Amino acid sequence: INRFDYDGDYGTVLNRFLIQAAIGYPITVHGTGGQTRAFIHIQDSVRCIELAIKDAPRSGERVKIFNQMT
Numbered sequence: 001i002n003r004f005d006y007d008g009d010y011g012t013v014l015n016r017f018l019i020q021a022a023i024g025y026p027i028t029v030h031g032t033g034g035q036t037r038a039f040i041h042i043q044d045s046v047r048c049i050e051l052a053i054k055d056a057p058r059s060g061e062r063v064k065i066f067n068q069m070t
Helices: 013-022 042-054
Strands: none
Touching: 013 042
16 A cells, blocks of 8 residues: 655655645644754656556555655
8 A cells, every 4th residue: 555644754744735726725834843854846746646647556566665866
């Protein structure tokens, strides 16, 4: 089973914002907003999602893990 993490530990800000928008919740900053992490340009993040959708595993195949930072 694939995962769609949207929390502060494993999720990305894009995933968090998508979930909040989908359920009609105001888009909010996680925690204090003072986290320091590597940033990915939104176009690169969306491109990664597009590639994952286009190359989704077939039934019975192992799930492929994508790391946007590498």
